[in-house]
Amino acid sequence: MSAAEPVPTIGLEVHMHLKTRTKMFCGCKVEYDVRPNSNVCPVCLGMPGVLPVMNGKALELAVRMALALGCTLPGLAKWDRKHYYYPDLPKNYQISEYDQPLGVKGCLDIETSQGPRRIGIIRVHLEEDAGKLMHAEGGGNYSVVDLNRTGTPLLEIVSEPDVHGAEEARVYAETLRQLAVYLGVGDCNMQLGQMRCEPNISLCIGADAQGKPRYTPISEIKNLNSFRSVERAVTFEIARHREEYEADPAGYTLEKQGKSTRGWRDDEGVSFLQRSKEEAHDYRYFPEPDLVPFVPDRQWVEEIRRTIPDLPEIRRRRLINDAGLSEYDAGVLTADRLIADYHEALAEYVRDAKMAANWMMQDVMQILNERKIAISEFPLTPQAFGDLVNLVASAVINRNTAREVVLPRMLATGKSAGEIVKEEGLAQTSDESAIEAIVDQVLATNAKIAEDYKGGKKAAFGRLMGESMKASSGKANPQVVKAILARKLGG
Amino acid sequence: MALSSKEVLKVGTLSRIRLTPEEVEKFSSQLSAILDYVDKLRELDTAGVEPLAHALPIHNVLRPDEPRPGLAPEQALGGAPQSDGDFFRVPRILNEEAGA
Structure with missing residues (x-):
C-alpha cells in the first residue's frame, strides 16, 4: 500500500x-x-x-x-x-x-x-x-x-x-x-x-x-x-x-x-x-x-467549421488581454453569446472596447436586470446605443445626462440620442466664461464649504462640483467645471 | 459449436423470456445449429476485407428537419394493453434506472 x-x-x-x-x-x-x-x-x-x-x-x-x-x-x-x-x-x-x-x-x-x-x-x-x-x-x-x-x-x-x-x-x-x-x-x-x-x-x-x-x-x-x-x-x-x-x-x-x-x-x-x-x-x-x-x-464538414463563432473562452481572453477589461467584466460580457455579440458590435461602432464594456456593465446590463429581459429584447441596436456613447465621448453631453435623461427617453420614445439632445437642449457647454460665472456664483453661496475645502476637507470639492453641475442644469462640461474650481480653490 | 444450458438461460434472461428445462434443452441444440451454420463463414479468408458497416452500398441518407404529423394520443394509446388518461400504464417500476 x-x-x-x-x-x-x-x-x-x-x-x-x-x-x-x-x-x-x-x-x-x-x-x-x-x-x-x-x-x-x-x-x-x-x-x-x-x-x-x-x-x-x-x-x-x-x-x-x-x-x-x-x-x-x-x-x-x-x-x-x-x-x-x-x-x-x-x-x-x-x-x-x-x-x-x-x-x-x-x-x-x-x-x-x-x-x-x-x-x-x-x-x-x-x-x-x-x-x-x-x-x-x-x-x-x-x-x-x-x-x-x-x-x-x-x-x-x-x-x-x-x-x-x-x-x-x-x-x-x-x-x-x-x-x-x-x-x-x-x-x-x-x-x-x-x-x-x-x-x-x-x-x-x-x-x-x-x-x-x-x-x-x-x-x-x-x-x-x-x-x-x-x-x-x-x-x-x-x-x-x-x-x-x-x-x-x-x-x-x-x-x-x-x-x-x-x-x-x-x-x-x-x-x-x-x-x-x-x-x-x-x-x-x-x-x-x-x-x-x-x-x-x-x-460539408469544412463549411460547418467555418460557421463556428469565436468561442467564449477565446473572446474572454481577448477582452482581458487586448481591451484591458477586468476578469469579472470579461466573464459577464462573454457568458452569453448574444451579449458578447452586442458588446462586440458596440465596441466596433464606438471604436473602444473598454468604453463599450463600461456602458454595457453599468447601463445595458442594469436595464436588462431591472426589466428582466434578454439582450435580444433590448430595444436599442448597438448603433443607436453607440450614438449615445459617442455623444458622451465627444463631450456633447455628460455621462450623467446621458444616463439619467437621454437613455430613458430613447427607450421610451425610440428617438435617436441626437434628436433628444437637440429637442431638449441638453448639449453641454464648454464655454469657459459661462462656466466660470456659474462657479463664481456657487462659491459665493457656498462660502462655508469652500472654506472647509481650503481647511483640508477634500470631500468638500465633490460637493462644490455637484452644486456647480446642478446650477448649470447638468449642461456644463464636468472637466471644465473641475478645472475652474480647482484653479479658484487652489489659489 | 455447442451452447451450454447456462448460456441459453442467460440469453433467455436478457430477452425476458422464462424457459422451462425442456426448452433450454431444445433451444441449446437449435441455437447451436444456427451458430454452426453461421460459423461456416470462418472458412473464408477475410484478411484483406474491410468490415462491412451495412449491407447496402449507400451512406448519408438524411431527412430534412421538418415536422410531420404523427398520431393523436388516442390513436397512440389505442393499442396499449393499459392506459391512464394520456399515459401508457405499466407495472410499477421501483428501480430508478433510466435509459440513454
Whole structure:
C-alpha cells in the first residue's frame, strides 16, 4: 500500500438534447411540456415494419459540437442497437453509436479557481433519448409513460478521466453547456432535462508492485440534473470512497469490485447503490440494419467549421488581454453569446472596447436586470446605443445626462440620442466664461464649504462640483467645471 | 459449436423470456445449429476485407428537419394493453434506472 494521498480520478458523460425541430429518426416535433403522447408516431413508438431516417440537422449540430471540441471525425460513423428492457424504451433497444462514433479525441479548456485545465474528450456520439416514466400519483401500484421524449436527438460527450475534483467536474459541465448554447447546438436547460451529467468517480490509490496505478471501484452517478448537484454528488462520492478505502484497503479496489451505478438523492445529499457489477447489463450491441452509415463529406464538414463563432473562452481572453477589461467584466460580457455579440458590435461602432464594456456593465446590463429581459429584447441596436456613447465621448453631453435623461427617453420614445439632445437642449457647454460665472456664483453661496475645502476637507470639492453641475442644469462640461474650481480653490 | 444450458438461460434472461428445462434443452441444440451454420463463414479468408458497416452500398441518407404529423394520443394509446388518461400504464417500476 502506498502512503500517497488518493487522487480523485473522474470522467464525465454528458447527454444533451440537440436543438432540432423534430426527432432523430422521425418527423415528430421535439417539444416540452405538451400533452403526453401527443408527439409520437409509429417510428418512435417502435411499431413493427417502420423505417427510421436520420435527421440531417441533428447530424449537422453534432458535427458542429464535435469540431468545436477539436474532435477528429473518423471516415465513417455507424449506428448500433443497444438492447435493454425498460418501459420508457418501446423498441426494447436504443439506437446509438457504439464502436464507430461520430467524433473522437478532442478536448475542452476550462477555467477553475485553481487556474486553467484542459480536459480530454474521448468521444462524441449521437443517439436517441428514451421516454419519461413517472409513478402514478396517489400511490397506485403502477407507473405511467409519456413517449413524447422518445427519439429526441441526443448528443453524448464522454470525457477522459482527467477531472480531479468536484469543482472541476462542475466547471467542466458548465463550460460544455456554455459552448453548446453558444454554438446553437442545444439549449441545455437542465430543469427541462435537456442536459444530464453522469460522473464516473474513482480514487487513484498509489501503484502496485509493477508500478501500475491502483483505483477504488468506479461509481457512476446517474442523471444529475443541476450543476450544483454535480459538484455535491462528486464531493460526496470522493469522501465515501476515501472512507470505504480506509476501512478496507485490500478489498475496496477496482480489481475486486469493478464498477457500480448509483443514484443521487438531492434533498438528502447522499448517493445510493442502484446496480453493482454482478447486475451489469449485457446490451448485445449489433449494427442497426435499418440505418445506413454516415461518411462525412470533407467540403460539408469544412463549411460547418467555418460557421463556428469565436468561442467564449477565446473572446474572454481577448477582452482581458487586448481591451484591458477586468476578469469579472470579461466573464459577464462573454457568458452569453448574444451579449458578447452586442458588446462586440458596440465596441466596433464606438471604436473602444473598454468604453463599450463600461456602458454595457453599468447601463445595458442594469436595464436588462431591472426589466428582466434578454439582450435580444433590448430595444436599442448597438448603433443607436453607440450614438449615445459617442455623444458622451465627444463631450456633447455628460455621462450623467446621458444616463439619467437621454437613455430613458430613447427607450421610451425610440428617438435617436441626437434628436433628444437637440429637442431638449441638453448639449453641454464648454464655454469657459459661462462656466466660470456659474462657479463664481456657487462659491459665493457656498462660502462655508469652500472654506472647509481650503481647511483640508477634500470631500468638500465633490460637493462644490455637484452644486456647480446642478446650477448649470447638468449642461456644463464636468472637466471644465473641475478645472475652474480647482484653479479658484487652489489659489 | 455447442451452447451450454447456462448460456441459453442467460440469453433467455436478457430477452425476458422464462424457459422451462425442456426448452433450454431444445433451444441449446437449435441455437447451436444456427451458430454452426453461421460459423461456416470462418472458412473464408477475410484478411484483406474491410468490415462491412451495412449491407447496402449507400451512406448519408438524411431527412430534412421538418415536422410531420404523427398520431393523436388516442390513436397512440389505442393499442396499449393499459392506459391512464394520456399515459401508457405499466407495472410499477421501483428501480430508478433510466435509459440513454
